[in-house]
Amino acid sequence: MTADTFRIGLAGLGTVGVGVIKILQTHADMIAARAGRKIEVLAISARDQGRDRGVDLSAYEWTENPERMAGDPRLDAVVEVMGGSDGPALSLVETALKARKPVVTANKALIATHGVRLAGLSDQTGTPLKFEAAVAGGIPVIKALRESFAGNRLNAVYGILNGTCNYILTEMRRTGRNFLDVLEEAQAKGYAEADPTFDIDGIDAAHKLSILTALGFGVKPDFPAMKIAGIRHVSAGDIDHAAELGYRIKLLGVARRLDDGKIVQSVEPCLVPEGHPLAAVDDVFNAVFVDGDFMGKEMLVGRGAGEGPTASAVVADLIDLVRGDRGPSFGVPVDDLVTATWAGPADIISGFYLHLNVLDKPGVLAAVSAILRDYNVSVEAMIQRGRNPDQPVSIVLTTHEARQADIDGACAEIAKLPQVTGSPCVMKLIEI
């Protein structure tokens, strides 16, 4: 078996790269039995050669320029875990595919941004491009969509795709503290980056969702088309009000197909009913919920990030490569991916949650209600807590199904009312 070792070049020695080395070192024999050949790291590359990463790297060849791995005839595949949608990661993956060198990557930004072009190169050269680790870490959702659910026409794919946001929202709910307090704590614990923008503003989840949408619906990933809202504006009060109404607030990536074939695609905080399986997915856990016409509803839950889970997904892709995995990166050849018609505010129908800050003056409820009525929005439940004449109070309400465009129109008018302070906070209700 050793004569036939599968040799890889590993570009990137951050958390994921180090995890890959640990798994391949720890489970060398088990993986050889499962894959049918030994898998060994031959060459490594990273920005800083000197740093101590807690693993023994002495057996591996150091490569200053990772792109050189693409042309190294001794390598059976390259693993790209450097990150970044452009720059060295893109050069390496592109050069490798052109040189017919199979690629495994954990790089969601790269695939969300350049996935169609790279998968096209993969199709043309017959060279596998695999990216299980790019979405939801150790949860095998790419494989599930690409292979396990391939006999289904999907109605919806949605889920909790960012562990940092889920941790923050969970802690806010448990402790009643506000967003900034909990963010600081998450940073101290290492659950949030020093610059948390990518996570808390929904960009990371949006990269992942655009990959899921492509796989689930056979459309070209179109990251710029996505509606993205993060969790900065979710207040402790919103979480309280949601609980009182029987919901939990989760940052969800949602892709679903409307009857007319248009596709809704958005990342935004949503209200999930307490009985929904996603409502119980807390802390840093991720979960993906899939609804297909024959399979029905399924959910996959697990750790969406971190050294072990993400590296586990990279190694699974490597074992697939060794076993002879074939089939197109996005489930169908790139030429068969269609350009989606994205649903707009006039197409999207949902129940909504509205939170208004108003001055407690006579007539404010009547004014709000009249505007909602004029936009065909019907109220399902309303909370107004306490009385505080001429001072700020909150009005919270949920609506029956309404058109997004109508809600947007109504909120624009409501914001202009003299008694209303600040912008209304609007979130969708997700029903089972």
Add this chain to the structure above:
Amino acid sequence: MTADTFRIGLAGLGTVGVGVIKILQTHADMIAARAGRKIEVLAISARDQGRDRGVDLSAYEWTENPERMAGDPRLDAVVEVMGGSDGPALSLVETALKARKPVVTANKALIATHGVRLAGLSDQTGTPLKFEAAVAGGIPVIKALRESFAGNRLNAVYGILNGTCNYILTEMRRTGRNFLDVLEEAQAKGYAEADPTFDIDGIDAAHKLSILTALGFGVKPDFPAMKIAGIRHVSAGDIDHAAELGYRIKLLGVARRLDDGKIVQSVEPCLVPEGHPLAAVDDVFNAVFVDGDFMGKEMLVGRGAGEGPTASAVVADLIDLVRGDRGPSFGVPVDDLVTATWAGPADIISGFYLHLNVLDKPGVLAAVSAILRDYNVSVEAMIQRGRNPDQPVSIVLTTHEARQADIDGACAEIAKLPQVTGSPCVMKLIEI
């Protein structure tokens, strides 16, 4: 593409077989795009040719003896969905593999009983044998264990593997009714068979678990070695008491590896803490929980039976075949599967739930407590409801971690006490 159609013979036209036909008819073009070739049914076989099954079968060749499909050179694969661990199903699969005809089966009894021999044939002849649909219907757990989690050494695989039992236990909890009442209702609704033995006595779940154990731990399936208990003896009272103690009763298939390498494998009703993700999996849903050394804990939830979900899994296997799926049936070649050392009562340590029916006489609690103490069993919580001198009452208790052998010994002595009526009911507590 039509010149290169992938043609299958379908043996069995029950729920699953009809589902496979419906999916292949409904999604012919989509599946062709995903698989790279059209997939078409060429020949069918079933016991009763005349029966109306609600699908148009006129395009398919009727085959009286399904085994003849194995030698039909026009067929690229056979799908076995007849069921039964022996007889025609076994003959067909065996003959097909010998003739190098790839096989997809949904037959858990067949794989649990003859899996090693059949996978051995598959290895020898290089002919794929696939059985995603045999365990947990539409939940892709076979693929997850065989491929996605292949870089991990697993600590445990356990789950809710029988929808009928989960429905019955869920309804018992919701309505407070007893087992036989709810079973009758489940039969009327079609959730339980007229002869429900296979489901409610745990046989069906045990077939599935022995397949999961083999895949998860690289051991030969050993169905006769499994400890199996069904749900007949779970009372409405047990469900109540469990709820009061913060648990839900679920029929679980549990496989886990002990520190000394022995493997625990059992199907039995267990108490799952309300915070555990499996506790919220209700009705006919199935779920599998997997704990691996790098990936951490993951859970897959979905429909474990029924036409659509099970057929969806069969079609996924077919698409894999067309794409050129390779790799051994049980994740490693059969020659690498080891003979497990199964854990016995002296090895298994767990918290336990005990329910005793006693006559309310002075000294009964003292006698029970003394026996538990003598067997090194320490009580965590105890419920004794009401007083009813000289009449039957229930004593319910949970223990701290204790050895199964000690619990068994203590219960045998407790059963001999003059104040105790009937056998103690014992169930394990599953911790997160």
